Amino acid sequence: MEIVECSPLYDAAEITSLMATRVICDVLACQVRSGNLLNRKKR
Numbered sequence: 001m002e003i004v005e006c007s008p009l010y011d012a013a014e015i016t017s018l019m020a021t022r023v024i025c026d027v028l029a030c031q032v033r034s035g036n037l038l039n040r041k042k043r
Contacts, residue, residue: 001027 002021004010031037 001024003023005016005020011017028037
């Protein structure tokens with residue numbers, strides 16, 4: 001997954017970085033729920 005932000009001149013309120021954080025958290029939560037991020041056994 002790749003997240004790209006707008007130029008700081010066009011995003012003074014940093015809305016894109018906040019939205020990117022939300023997207024990353026949602027995607028990770030979906031992967032955990034579906035079982036794609038299972039705990040691996042430690043060696």
